Amino acid sequence: MVKTIAVLGGGYAGLRVVKCLTHKKVDARIILINKNKYHYESTQLHEVAVGNKEPSDISFDIRAALPDSVDLIVDAVTSIDRENHRVMLQESDPVEYDYLVNALGFESESFGIKGVAEHSLSFNDIDSALAVRAHIERTLARYATSHDQNDLHILVCGAGFTGIELLGELIERIPEWTRQYSLPEGGITVDCIEAGKKILPMLPENLSSWAVKYLTDHGIKIHSGTPITEVRAGSVLSNDTEFPGNIIIWTTGVQGSHVICDSGYSQKRNRVVVENDLRVKDHPDEFLIGDVAAVPDPDSGRFYPTTAQIAVAQADCAASNLAALLDGRPTSDFHFSSVGTVCSLGPGSGVAAIDELGHWKFKGHKVGLLKRIVNDRSVLELAHVKEMLASR
Ligand code: NAD
Structure with missing residues (x-):
């Protein structure tokens, strides 16, 4: 049988x-x-969450990628x-x-922290990434009538790979939103709140410090050693310190x-x-x-x-x-055995340690290309060339 x-x-x-x-x-x-009837690249959801990519850029039809002998139940x-x-x-x-x-x-994962489900958004699939994008755009658009500075404040909770890669995409997108919603230059601000003392501790020291400098040079404020204890409507609390902002994105694991x-x-x-x-x-x-x-x-x-x-x-x-x-x-x-770690900082930059010993280290624009190759390769490994070409 x-x-x-x-x-x-x-x-x-x-x-x-x-x-x-x-x-x-x-x-x-x-x-x-x-x-779903489609597969999506979960490592690229943060790009959809800020609108630098569309869902069709990071997904393909599963049936088309499967041999006829495999049954698919959606x-x-x-x-x-x-x-x-x-x-x-x-x-x-x-x-x-x-x-x-x-x-x-x-x-x-909310770790049971009060207010996370009610007052912040996270993304783990296409629909939730689109919900984050819709919330950001709705809040920024509202500023024209609210004149509430908090409508321009983005809080990214957690600075793991997801949080850091999201910050990189935000840097790319913010000038676009500033034009689109006729906002004051430099009006949109981003604070990242991270419990750990060190950012990207899994990368060699020179790469993690380069990534932090890249982000801060582009106006991101990173608060390390700052565990979030509660999320409220319009703010994030770390014990007695309150960070105001009406756009709260949860990426703590x-x-x-x-x-x-x-x-x-x-x-x-x-x-x-x-x-x-x-x-x-x-x-x-x-x-x-x-x-x-x-x-x-x-x-x-x-x-x-x-x-x-x-x-x-x-x-x-x-x-x-x-x-x-x-x-x-x-x-x-x-x-x-790992082939290495790539952390993008937007479409054109990032840091990468190729092989676990960190023998090859890249930073800057070359990593944008490396990440594209890694992403293309993972689609290629899963599907056929035609899906890869169709999804680019
Ligand atoms: P993560 O667990 O790697 O990072 C979560 C971060 O949130 C940590 O730095 C943690 O200290 C912080 N945090 C947790 N609780 C907090 C609190 N209460 N207040 C403030 N900060 C808090 O989770 P992730 O970034 O979502 O990644 C999930 C998995 O996916 C990981 O294994 C990661 O390596 C992997 N990933 C890899 C890549 C890549 O290789 N480029 C990209 C994305 C995700």
Whole structure:
């Protein structure tokens, strides 16, 4: 009897698993389940959130990128009935599986801080990125009648990669908005509020300090060592200090999909600790990869970070292990060696450390090009050339 592999999520990890399984010509029925009929590049959402890119620039139709042999169900997963091997869906009938690859991705994390959900916006998909853009543009347009300075104040909460890359895009966009809404020159201000003392600590010191200087030279105020304790309508609080602003964007980190806790997994921030071969303890038919998985790094004794690059590598490993299980062979452990880190600062600049030792370091305009190559390559790895060309 032919086995069924259900792959949940058509993000970087899910699409990559499907692609690897079809390349390996595994003897199984493959069903991909995704909420939308399109895939979007989640590493580029911040560009849509400020309007430097349109949704069509960072997305492509999944059906067009899949071989005919793969079944696609466009529906939202509500939970997984793990005992009975069934995926429960919002609109359609449950899907039965023999093997499961859970790659349902991330959601924004508020850490339970008061007022975050009510008074700030975050982005984790195309719709929420468009909502951020609409809110910014509506608030800036309102200044013409409100004359409220806070309508021109943007607060970016958190200076991780998402926050920093967003700041870079804002630098590019602000002159455009100033013209579009006839605002006073220099009227739009941006404050970034970050709990940590050091900005971009994961990058070599000269690159992180270059990035901070680039941002501050372009008028961004960065407040490090400033943990946010509450968000209010029109301001952000760090203990007794209040930062006013009517545009509040929340980028303080991510958690895994809520489907994880809704399915009874033992989890922390909707991430499940997996075995070294990416399967779940006591559930040898389940693989978890990407943002829903806490994957042990045997070298450091810690968990790997949740990046697109690592999610794609996990997808390769999960696909090989599925092929092994179908053939009755043993599985292999996940190992990862980074090709490096790229942090863009708008379309024309950024910082990059190529290889984990930071042997090759780039800063400035070359990184804009590097990021475009990395983005093009990730689309190319997931889809076909025609989708890549159509999406540029
Ligand atoms: P993150 O966890 O990397 O950064 C969140 C930042 O918010 C941290 O600096 C943290 O100190 C700060 N923060 C948390 N709570 C706070 C509070 N109460 N007040 C103020 N600051 C607070 O999250 P992210 O930037 O959303 O990135 C998520 C994942 O995606 C990470 O693994 C990241 O590496 C990855 N990512 C990578 C890239 C890239 O490689 N270019 C781009 C975007 C995201």
